[in-house]
Amino acid sequence: MSKRLQALVIPVTAVILGLICGAIIMLIFGYDPIAGYSALVEGVIGEPFYIGETIRQATPYILVGLSVAVAFKAGLFNIGAEGQMLMGWLGSIIIAVNFDGLTKWIHLPLAIITGMVFGAIWAFIPGILKATLRVNEVIVTIMLNYTALYIFNYVVQNLLTDGLDKTQEVHASASLQSELLQSLTDYSSLHWGILIALGFALIIWLMLNKTTFGYEIEAVGFNENASQYAGMSVKKTIIFSMVIAGALAGLGGVMEGLGTYGTAYVLTSSPGIGFDGIAVALLGGSSPIGIVFSAILFGALKVGALNMPAVAGVPNELVNVIIALIIFFVASSYIIRWAMAKFKKGAKAE
Amino acid sequence: MTAILATIVSSTLLMAGPLIFTALGGVYSERGGVVNIGLEGMMVMGAFSAIVFNLTFQDTFGNLTPWISLIAAMVVGGLFSLVHAVATINFRADHVISGVAINFLATGLSLFLVKVIYDKGQTDQIKYYFGKPDIPVLSDIPVIGEIFFKNIPVMSYVAIIFAIVSWFIIYKTRFGLRLRSVGEHPLAADTMGIKVRWMRYQGVIISGILGGLGGAVYAQSFTLDFGHATISGQGYMALAAMIFGKWNPLGAMGAAIFFGFAQCLAITGGSLPFFKDIPDVYLQIAPYVLTILALVGFIGKSEAPKADGVNYIKGK
Numbered sequence: 001m002s003k004r005l006q007a008l009v010i011p012v013t014a015v016i017l018g019l020i021c022g023a024i025i026m027l028i029f030g031y032d033p034i035a036g037y038s039a040l041v042e043g044v045i046g047e048p049f050y051i052g053e054t055i056r057q058a059t060p061y062i063l064v065g066l067s068v069a070v071a072f073k074a075g076l077f078n079i080g081a082e083g084q085m086l087m088g089w090l091g092s093i094i095i096a097v098n099f100d101g102l103t104k105w106i107h108l109p110l111a112i113i114t115g116m117v118f119g120a121i122w123a124f125i126p127g128i129l130k131a132t133l134r135v136n137e138v139i140v141t142i143m144l145n146y147t148a149l150y151i152f153n154y155v156v157q158n159l160l161t162d163g164l165d166k167t168q169e170v171h172a173s174a175s176l177q178s179e180l181l182q183s184l185t186d187y188s189s190l191h192w193g194i195l196i197a198l199g200f201a202l203i204i205w206l207m208l209n210k211t212t213f214g215y216e217i218e219a220v221g222f223n224e225n226a227s228q229y230a231g232m233s234v235k236k237t238i239i240f241s242m243v244i245a246g247a248l249a250g251l252g253g254v255m256e257g258l259g260t261y262g263t264a265y266v267l268t269s270s271p272g273i274g275f276d277g278i279a280v281a282l283l284g285g286s287s288p289i290g291i292v293f294s295a296i297l298f299g300a301l302k303v304g305a306l307n308m309p310a311v312a313g314v315p316n317e318l319v320n321v322i323i324a325l326i327i328f329f330v331a332s333s334y335i336i337r338w339a340m341a342k343f344k345k346g347a348k349a350e
Numbered sequence: 351m352t353a354i355l356a357t358i359v360s361s362t363l364l365m366a367g368p369l370i371f372t373a374l375g376g377v378y379s380e381r382g383g384v385v386n387i388g389l390e391g392m393m394v395m396g397a398f399s400a401i402v403f404n405l406t407f408q409d410t411f412g413n414l415t416p417w418i419s420l421i422a423a424m425v426v427g428g429l430f431s432l433v434h435a436v437a438t439i440n441f442r443a444d445h446v447i448s449g450v451a452i453n454f455l456a457t458g459l460s461l462f463l464v465k466v467i468y469d470k471g472q473t474d475q476i477k478y479y480f481g482k483p484d485i486p487v488l489s490d491i492p493v494i495g496e497i498f499f500k501n502i503p504v505m506s507y508v509a510i511i512f513a514i515v516s517w518f519i520i521y522k523t524r525f526g527l528r529l530r531s532v533g534e535h536p537l538a539a540d541t542m543g544i545k546v547r548w549m550r551y552q553g554v555i556i557s558g559i560l561g562g563l564g565g566a567v568y569a570q571s572f573t574l575d576f577g578h579a580t581i582s583g584q585g586y587m588a589l590a591a592m593i594f595g596k597w598n599p600l601g602a603m604g605a606a607i608f609f610g611f612a613q614c615l616a617i618t619g620g621s622l623p624f625f626k627d628i629p630d631v632y633l634q635i636a637p638y639v640l641t642i643l644a645l646v647g648f649i650g651k652s653e654a655p656k657a658d659g660v661n662y663i664k665g666k
Contacts (some may be wrong), residue, residue: 043435154631315465327451332441
């Protein structure tokens with residue numbers, strides 16, 4: 001079996017196994033799996049509104065998935081995409097609500113870039129600690145997630161507003177929202193961010209596959225010592241890949257700030273997009289093309305699930321179980337490969 | 351002054367108790383060579399099953415309910431950890447990824463079950479929970495009694511005893527030696543006739559039992575119900591405590607108490623002198639920032655077991 005085909009078989013098998021397990025769970029608890037899944041599908045493609053919502057949900061997933069993937073390629077596990085996303089959201093809102101009278105051509109890019117810079121700075125911390133002092137990036141990024149959440153809420157309440165729980169709406173000159181896209185999709189919250197996300201998927205694909213830097217990232221992720229001997233700067237690569245990862249996750253947050261919500265508000269708990277991004281990157285096999293597809297799949301599952309309680313009586317939390325199981329099957333792909341090898345051998349013997 | 355100290359000690363220990371149990375769980379798992387980011391999920395399952403068990407049997411067991419619920423939580427935590435064990439030990443999954451999946455699964459599954467059982471997003475409040483009793487006799491000792499033995503979170507003292515016992519188990523018993531050997535050099539251990547997989551299974555299952563216990567203690571001391579925000583990061587804190595404590599039970603305990611202290615400041619700081627004037631946000635982020643600074647300061651000294659996170663494939 002060619003490598004390319006195998007790269008496709010594993011995620012597809014994982015998704016199918018995840019859905020089958022979901023069906024079994026529904027059966028165990030006395031729900032009708034067919035009704036449940038039809039409600040899910042209807043909630044994704046039943047109406048233009050749902051399609052718009054699915055694409056909107058997939059937008060930050062693509063960017064955060066790319067973030068996790070870039071770090072992963074360099075051998076780093078970026079659990080901190082969540083915090084970087086929050087900082088990006090915050091950065092974009094600070095620019096978006098504090099400047100008035102700028103033209104869209106200046107205001108919007110400025111807000112977007114600020115968000116990316118905020119995310120990048122937040123990821124620079126674990127990057128530099130890992131590169132210079134070998135501090136475990138998993139723990140540092142987890143800690144920075146909480147730090148980001150509290151700073152986010154503090155800034156919203158004390159610096160952007162006077163003790164309010166929500167900032168003012170962003171000025172039209174810094175908004176990603178689009179009346180055209182909304183009216184096309186029956187007034188869903190679809191916004192221009194999807195084009196930015198797809199654009200960055202292309203840029204990251206080019207970076208990883210066509211540039212020396214992309215090659216160095218993969219080399220460092222594959223074998224640090226060998227890369228060092230080959231004359232690459234492992235430290236620089238680690239720091240830069242984290243910074244790029246942070247900028248991408250930050251951009252994911254910008255999508256929420258300038259696109260979906262058009263504001264920043266006090267969060268009682270972390271929104272979880274950064275964590276979902278880990279799932280997106282894993283299912284997408286850390287390849288930008290795979291990530292676009294897995295982001296759309298997870299976006300569809302999340303949005304479609306909202307239709308399940310009303311139509312089929314199935315709690316929408318089931319979808320999170322299915323997503324968890326899909327990651328398990330991807331993580332345990334050894335067993336899938338093993339089964340495929342057995343199957344192939346069996347076929348040959350006949 | 352004594353009163354302030356008593357408040358600080360009491361709430362520090364209260365916050366630290368669940369972290370100690372869970373961090374100890376992490377020590378067992380990682381000493382055996384299995385990285386356990388899934389501690390958070392094991393706490394979630396423990397908190398969930400304890401609250402459900404507590405609500406279901408409160409009329410049967412009365413005052414004893416929270417204690418018996420602990421057993422339920424430990425059983426569920428232990429069973430749940432099997433998923434991580436199978437994925438990492440048999441299916442050669444990446445330990446961190448499997449751990450992340452464990453956390454996803456625990457949150458998804460527990461909230462799904464809450465909806466199925468109670469038809470709403472969170473459970474009712476429990477009637478019987480862990481109070482803060484005074485210890486007779488000891489609490490009559492002047493000053494010390496008031497600080498350490500009045501108004502105390504009992505389970506936190508149990509946790510400290512667990513930590514000491516765990517230190518003994520890991521460093522002074524045959525089981526501990528074997529567990530450490532499969533975490534340091536599984537091939538050598540295998541050659542000596544130690545069953546690597548079985549040892550690792552035991553480490554992970556103990557981590558599930560202790561993680562479940564930690565979650566149950568937390569839910570039955572603080573939140574008193576179960577919903578999406580019941581366990582929000584305590585498992586990750588416990589993981590950090592374990593690393594900070596150099597994979598040593600007593601070190602993990604010390605780190606957990608330190609985190610408990612930092613969290614206690616974040617919550618009660620506003621009512622204490624010296625801390626009143628500091629904006630909340632600094633106290634809120636203190637535990638996390640201090641953790642990072644501590645990790646930076648402990649460079650080179652905090653080394654994981656050598657084969658931690660490395661899948662052992664026989665014959666390779």
